[in-house]
Amino acid sequence: MRADARRNYERIIECARQAFTEHGPDAPLDDIARRACVGAGTLYRHFPNRDALIEAVYRARIEHLxxxxxxxxxxxxxxxALEQWLRDQVAYVLSEHSLALTLKSSMDQTSETFTMCRTMMTDAxxxxxxxxxxxxxxxADLEPHDLIRLGHGIATACETAPDVAPRLLSVAVNGLRPVQE
Known part of the structure; x- marks a missing residue:
């Protein structure tokens, strides 16, 4: 992708993320194009339909994490590194929980994008x-998906009290350590 096309793509993704956060997955695509300072044709060249844009926004957030x-x-x-990533994961879920739920509910759970994102997070x-x-x-008995569940669970439990999350995460991280016999 050319540099200018790449910038447009990234700007559209970011503006779509903001619009979906504010208005849900039915945010007007023309509004997203306007926010991104691109024409509707540019938006549709990158994303032929709303579902493609929703999946791209979700994928971009997961790729970042x-x-x-x-x-x-x-x-x-x-x-x-493990502790910092758990903190990052909890912060992500706390800050974008409603957006992630909205995007996930708008996607086919068996889609290639959803499967790819699950694999990407498990590998990470x-x-x-x-x-x-x-x-x-x-x-030694921990599995990668345990870390994902742990971070997500803490963030979900602290959704109404985000200031509690660091303490709960600290308790959970201590529970990850091997048992001393």
Whole structure:
């Protein structure tokens, strides 16, 4: 994709995310194009229909969160990276929970995008969990999806009291550590 086309694509995604947050998945596509400072033709060249745009917004958010895991795995010690990613995941779910629910409910749960996003998150969690397990820092019986459920569960439980999330996450992270016999 040319640089200008890439910028348009990214701007459309961000403006769509904002519009979907404000108005739900039925936000007017013309409004999204206007916000992105592109014509309707440009929007439809990138996204032939509303479903394609919804899936692209969801995929972009998941790609960002998964990308953070790999970045942290490369730049931090295993346990610190895992803890930071859990904090990032909780913050993401707290800040965009209603958007994610709206987008997920608008998507086919068996779609290629949904399946790809699930795999992307599981692989990202594994990139953090495996080194921590190999170093003996976390329980060996944990699975990558456990981390995803843990972060999502804490964020969901703290939706009405987000200031409690760091404390609950701290308690949960201590529970990830191997049991001392």
């Amino acid at each position: 998964a990308g953070l895991a790999y970045e942290l795995a490369e730049t931090m010690e295993p346990m610190a 969690a594994a990139a953090l969990l495996t080194p921590a397990q190999q170093a003996g820092l976390v329980r």
